[in-house]
Structures are given as C-alpha cells and as structure tokens.
Amino acid sequence: MTPLDPPSTPLTRKDFTSDQEVRWCPGCGDYAILAAVQRMLPELGVRKENTVFVSGIGCSSRFPYYMNTYGFHTIHGRAPAVATGVKLANPDLDVWMITGDGDGLSIGGNHLMHLLRRNVNLQLILFNNRIYGLTKGQYSPTSLLGKRSPSTPMGSVDNPVVPAAFALGCGGRFVARAVDTDAKSLIATLKRAHEFQGTGFVEVFQNCPVFNDGAFDHFTARDLAAETQLHLEHGKPMRFGKDNTKGLRLRPGKLELEVVTLGEYGVTEADILVHDEHNHTTAFLLANLEPPAFPVALGVLFNSAAPGPSFDHGMHEQNRQARAKGPGDLNALMRKGHTWLVEPEPT
Amino acid sequence: MDTFASSTPSSSRELIDSVVIRFAGDSGDGMQLTGSQFADSTALMGNDLSTLPDFPAEIRAPAGTTFGVSGFQVHFAGHDIKTPGDAPDVLVAMNPAALRVNLRDLKIGGLLVCNSGAFTAGNLKKAGYDKSPLDDGSLDAYRLLKLDVSKLTLQAVEPYQLGTKESLRAKNMWTLGLMMWMFGRERESTVEWLRQKFAKNPHVADANVAALNAGHIYGETAEMPSGIGCYQVPKAKLAPGVYRNVTGNEATAWGLLAGGKLAGLELVLGSYPITPASTILHTLSNLRAYGVTTFQAEDEIAAICAAIGASYAGALGMTSTSGPGLALKAEALGLAVATELPLIVVDVQRGGPSTGLPTKTEQSDLMQALNGRNGDCPLAVIAACTPGDCFDMAIEAVRLATKYMTPVLLLTDGFLANSAEPWKIPDITTIKPFPVQYRRQPEGFHPFVRDPQTLARAWAIPGTPGLEHRIGGIEKDYDSGNISYDPDNHHKMTKVRAAKIAGIADDIPLQKMEQGEDSGDLVVVGWGSTYGAIAQAVMGARRSGLKVSHLHIRYMNPMPRNLGELLRNFKKVSVPEMNNGMLVKVLRAEYLVDAQGFNKISGQPFKITEIEAEIHRMLGVQAQAPAPV
Secondary structure, three states: OOOOOOOOOOOOHHHHEOOOOOOOOOOOHHHHHHHHHHHHHHHHOOOHHHEEEEEOOOOHHHHHHHEOOEEEEOOOOOHHHHHHHHHHHOOOOEEEEEEEHHHHHHHOHHHHHHHHHHOOOEEEEEEEOOOOOOOOOOOOOOOOOOOOEOOEOOOOOOOOOOHHHHHHHOOOOEEEEEEOOOHHHHHHHHHHHHHOOOEEEEEEEOOOOOOOOOOOHHHHOHHHHHHHEEEOOOOOEOEEOOOOOEEEEEOOOOOOEEEEEOOHHHOOHHHOOEOOOOOHHHHHHHHOOOOOOOOEEEEEEEEOOOOOOOHHHHHHHHHHHHOOOOOOOHHHHHOOOOOEEEOOOOO | OOOOOOOOOOOOOEEOOEEEEEEEEEOOOOHHHHHHHHHHHHHHOOOEEEEEEEOOOOOOOOOOOHHHEEEEEEEEEOOOOOOOOOOOOEEEEOOHHHHHHHHHHOOOOOEEEEEHHHOOHHHHHHOOOOOOOOOOOOOOOOEEEEEOHHHHHHHHHHHHOOOHHHHHOOHHHHHHHHHHHHOOOOOHHHHHHHHHHOOOOHHHHHHHHHHHHHHHHHHHHOOOOOOOOOEEOOOOOOOOEEEEEEEHHHHHHHHHHHHHHHHOOOEEEEEOOOOOOHHHHHHHHOOHHHOEEEEEOOOHHHHHHHHHHHHHOOOEEEEEEOHHHHHHHHHHHHHHHHHOOOEEEEEEEOEOOOOOEOOOOOOOOHHHHHHOOOOOOOOEEEEOOOHHHHHHHHHHHHHHHHHHOOEEEEEEEHHHHHOEEEEEOOOHHHOOOOOOOOOOOOOOOOOOOEOOOOOOEOOOOOOOOOOOOEEEOOOEOOOOOOEOOOHHHHHHHHHHHHHHHHHHHHHOOOOOEEEOOOOEEEEEEEEHHHHHHHHHHHHHHHHOOOOEEEEEEOEEEOOOOOHHHHHHOEEEEEEEEOOOOOHHHHHHHHHOOOEEEEEOOOOOOOOHHHHHHHHHHHHOOOOOOOOOO
C-alpha cells in the first residue's frame, strides 16, 4: 500500500469534516466552497492522512481548520512557499493550497508567481471576493477601478489584476475558474485540477455578503447566468445564451474574440470557435473576457498538453540521481582534497 | 618576525617562529587565489595558520582604483595561533592602489614587495600618488623589494603564446612562486591545483606553472637586496590526527549534514543568495547525495517558509542568510516559534544596518537574533567562535531544534565564513547520535501535547494515520491545540514557550573559562569570531602577570546557568564586540554586572593589540612597550 492508494474503506464527507465550529459570516461564499471540497474529496478516493491543506492569512485561509486532514494556517501571502517546502520534503502528499485575492495576489503575489512558473504539484484554490474581509472591507488588487472602501473613500485609482490572466502570464500550466455557488461545476473543475500533475490553479468567484455583497451578481445571478457565463468544455464549440444560440468566434483578420449569434448574418455552428484547452493564446483571450460585452469564461481555460515534470518531481529526480551510487559518506567527503597527518609526538 | 632584520644567504634558511603576509592587488589580480594557495601549501608544511580574506563588494571594480583593492592575509607559525595576525610582516602590493590602501598596516621595518611594472603614471594617478613612492624615499621605513613582476611574468610565459592580457594574469602565480621560495613552501599542491583548474586548457595550466616556477627560481638565483632573505618556519605542535583547512561556511554546511545524519533526518535547505552566506547554499547544493535537498527560493521569506513547510512535513528545514535576510525572515520565524517546529537558521553576520558592508564582518545581529520578532518570541540562539567550531555548533543547532521543537538561530559572521584554519577532521561515527522519534500513537494525541521534561510538543507528520491535525500562527489552546483566544490561555502559552527555551539551559554545558581563574581583576567576555584576538590578548596579559581571564559565550539564549555567578566573581568585566554594544547590554540586563563595552565597528576583526590595550586601560596599568621589530 502506498500513500497514494485509496483508503481501504470508502470515506464520506463527514470523514473530512473537522470538529471545529465554522466561523465565517452567515451567507459567506466560503461555506459553499468548503461544502464542495468536503463532498469532492471522498469521490477522489484520497486518504485523509495524506491530504494537507496549506493556507495564508485572510477569511479563506481559515479553511484548513475545518478540514479533518492535515492543515497548516501559515502567514500572510506565504502559503505557496510553505506548500513548496511540504512537497520538497514529501512529494507523495496531496497538497491543496488555499488563498484569497489579497493573500495570493497582493502580499503574496511574488510567491504565487514562482509557484506557478515552477509548476509545483498541488491544487490551488484562490477565493476571489474582490475585497479584504478579515481587515474589514479595504479594496483588494482585484477590486474594480473606483472601488470605494475605508482606505479609498474617493474610489480606488489602481487597475485590478485578472487572476486567471496573471496565472497564465506566470507560466501556470493549468488555469481554471468557477463560481462558489455552482457546486456541480466547481467540483468538476477542482477534480480536473487534482488530476493535473503540477500547479492546478482554480479561481473561485466568491461572494462576500458583508463587505462586497453582489460583486459578481452581474454574471452569477440566476436570471443572468445563461447570458453571461460561458462554460468551457474541451473540444466543444464555445456556445452560451438562454437558447444556446450565442457563441464566440475569432474576429476575422484580428486576434480578438467576438460574440456572434447563430443564424444572424449567416453565422453557423462552423463559425464558432471550438475550445482547445491546450491553447495558451485563446486561454489568455478567454481570461480577459468581461460582461457586459462578453460572457465570463468558466471551467478549464488552460490545461497544458505538455506541462513537463512538476518542480517537486524534478527535485526528487535530482536527489535520486545524486544518490544513485548510495548515500554520501560524510567522513570521506571531509577527508577529500588536501589533508595532512599530524603524528603523535614520539614519547 | 622579529628576527627578520639580518641578511642571510639563501642557502641556509633562517628560522623564524611566525609570519604574517598580506597579498594585495586589484580585484582582478587573483589575490584571493594566491593567498588561499599559499595557505594550503602552508598547512601542508605543518604550520598552524589563520587567514583573513578582504575583498571589495564590487565583483570587478574599475582596475587600479583604491576601492577595487582585494587582499588576503595569512598568518602562520610554528606554534598555536588563533588570529590572522595584527600587522603584516610582509606586504605584497601588486599595484599602487594596493600599496596606498595597505601600507598603513605594514609593520615598520617590514618587507614590502611591489610590482614596479604596475606603477605606471595612470595607475599612480588612480591611487592618488603624484609621483612614484617607489623612488621618492617615502618607503624608507620598510625593506622594499621592487620587481617588475609584470615583465618577469611575460618572459616566463612567453613560450605559451597566450597574448599579453592572458599572460599577465599569471603574475599572481609568479608572485606566489617567489613567496613560496622565501618561506620554503612546497609548490606541488599549487601545481596540482592549477592542472585541475585548467584541465580543459592545458597550455594555460602550463603557463601558470611556468610563472610559479619562474618566481621561485628568481628567488633562488637573483641577488636579493640586503635585509631580504629566505626563512623557515618550524612545524606547529598540533594534536595528532588528520587535518585539513576549513572555512566557517564549509564547516557549517558539513555540520548541518552531520546533524541531519545524527538525527536520522532528511534536510531541506531553502535559501536566497546573500553575501557572505551564499557559499553555504553552494556547498550543500553540491552535496545532495548526503541527504539534503537544496532550494534557491525567490526571496528570503520564501526560503524560510519553504524550510518551515519541510519541517512540518517531517524533514528538517534549514535556511542560511545574513542580516538583511534575517530581517525579512522575522515574521516566519515567529510562525515557527508559534507552531513549535524545528528549524535551523544560519545568520552569517555582515556590516549593517541596511545593505551596510556586505563583504565585511560584524557582530551586529545579536539583538535581532535574540529579539527581532513581534510578540514574546523566544528561540535558541547559539554562536560559533572559530571556523572549525561552526561544524560543532551546526550539529548542536540540529540537536536542540529537534529535541525542543524550536527554531535555532546559529550566528557566525563574514570573518568566520571566509577565513580558514587547520582543522582536525572529526570522525562523525564517534559523535553520539540523537535520533528523532515522530509521534505515531493516536491515543492521547493533540498537536501541542508536550513532553513533560523538555516541554517540546509532539512532532506528528502528514502521512501518519489518525494524527490529522491543524496548526498555525493563531494562539492554540494548551489542552487541545485548537485555536484559542482565551486570555488566560495566551498567558499560559506564552509562559510555556518561554519556559521551554529557558529549560535548554539544563541541556548545555556550564560556562567554562577559556583561560584563567574563575575570579580575578578582569574577565574579558567575548562571543563569536573575536575568540582568537581575545585569547591571544589575554594570554599576553596573563604572561605579564595581570589577573585577567577569558570567557567566551557560545550559547547566547539561553545562556549557561553559571554565567552570572562567574561574571560577578570579577572586579571588572570587559566585553569586546564588533558592534556598538549588544552582548554588553544583555549581560548588564540579565546579571546586573557593570560590564563595559569595547567596540570596533570597522568591518575588520579586532587586532590583538587593540584588546591588549583595552585590558591595560581597564586595569589602569601602563602598556608594555611593543617588542622591537
């Protein structure tokens, strides 16, 4: 039996639920994400003792306390580095990193960049609520331009970062998005991230009912979702809309996407772009689509066809090579090079 | 080198007991290599020795300028020596700038070897000389040996057709050859080293060997001016055993590996390049076969956080840095204290504050090491006092970190890091192992369940069934390990974290005197790399009949149980430090003794004479006149 084998008796959602009282605000999107993860883990067939949740600081980073697995609530922004260390020590552990838009993209942006380019083999869930919750409502790096908050009473003047575009720009090899309350597609997306051998980056649009309520209503509200969400499926045409009649195509002569309607101006199914999740360029275009002109692209935006070995795999492979001839003999090492013998004084 | 004055024929070597040579030149002149090769051959001759490299922060400062001068000092003797020497007996100056920067240190009457070929109008101007000091009588206080080393080197390597620039690079080898002749060193080890270094360019190796030999032959055959001869330094009486030269950073790296082996743990080093600590990262990166994974992180914070993650997962996390890096690691150190994980932090101190003097030595991180974190955040701090001691203290760091589940901060400094000394190579099979036991039993487990003796919490690592748990930086409940904001509990946890570290005092050796009685008129208290200078100064003072003792602290927190009592046994307490007064404040605060600071903050180690003078000042005695040169 290896740590990667499924548990001998199947586990349930309850097995992954810790005895700690959950302390997020009523109505917080974090509850939905927690429930989705606790439901999903038994379906993955992973072992509790082999599962580690590593988080930074912020509302979302309390997540590990509620999981009955190993968990490490670290310091602000540094979860990527701690998680990297965990994988260097034991690459067989199944690591989930939990972060938020402030933790991951503001104070921890540097570490997130390096985690992604290194392709450390773990799953990363970035809870994006476009606000600082735990510190009471300041604007975050994903807050929209002009955001009024306690620290920006006249409105923010800095442009927000698009997390998925950031991840793609950093060399992320698996980049996906989901909505907190859409459990089915969230679970499906997280499972894909888990399958991926490398950093599986999943941004979750998460509502903060206290400090930024309704930040994503313009595409998550029930009556709007069909018109404003594009659910990506590899190999399927990128269609959306109430009657599924809308689609994306490349604007002729330009590297740009445009929304078209089947049947209008002679547009047919053949004109609609088919989602190729291995294509980095379209992934970047998709990451930047925003309502009202475009739908929000959800699901797996990018899944590199040739991700290469993960960082931890590469490091352990080097260790294996270095130790191929057996463990080093430190006594011998210290006696290599110029040495000299001091004889005992003749008595 | 008080017997240097008389001229002797080179056929019969004059016996002298100790010599200090400083090689100085442009940072591109290869002075570090010259010095370290001389030191290697000196060690092979059986002398005791100590070295002090001194190089500029710039990799290639503009040629010929005073701020581009690089130096390497070697002190060797037929007896036990502890420092790289105060003032050089011999100064080798490869250009006017090297002369300008180093002349003030040369002993009056000392030997001055100058490469006259580099004393061109341009170089003289760059060094701030209006006219050549070689010709104007300004160096009459020294025994000057003017040689056009540039020209002599070009002649020696001519057969190898390297081109002028490449040929001139060999002038350090020519100079080395001459100095090897003068002090009776064997050339074999350097020849071997050259052949290895230039294995891919055998003709370059040949040229360098030719230059080395030419310098040596020059000494044998040329008529030397009066007062310049050749000398022999007898072998030192060292404890029997196999020796090698070791620098502090090498010894630290090997000590960490030895510690890992003794603990039975895999090591993970997270590190970010920083002078003067980087060679620890380099050394360990080459030794992955010895049970270490090395990770060059994106910054200092990531380096320590990866180490913490590794320790959480059951390896021993380590990070190596210098002062500015330690500042960046402060918050993560707090996390390691709060989560009570083993962690090794090596701080190779350098001149501060801020970027400070990256290539110069200082002891100014003591307060940062002891206190530089938010909250009540105690951890173990230990300090190595010689290059070889870095090995022992690195092992000690691993022992304490794993036994007490705590970060341990090991302080060394730029001087220890780069200077070399002969080191009796230990046999690690003779060191008592301290194997680590992870927690396996689920019964009665919570993450902060403590060993009643050591107060260390259990180390339960991911992958262990039944011990799933969560830890973090938020305060934990004493009885369950769960998050707790309870006021009384925080008080209790703060106290128990402090008691755990304080309790280490029962597990470390009592403070011993390095020299002298347990009481007297004056105790000189040192820590770290000032060891050699203090030891020599106290030895001298004691020979002249003063009631002085030397006490050297290696455990900075907690300090040995008997330290306060020892200090109070002396009428006066002097604390020399390469900072503006840190240990002295700790001693005054902890033990209510009237300790007096003696501070040098020049980026250079103490000279023996400086400490001698302070001893005399403290005791109100007239210094003896210096021995005649």
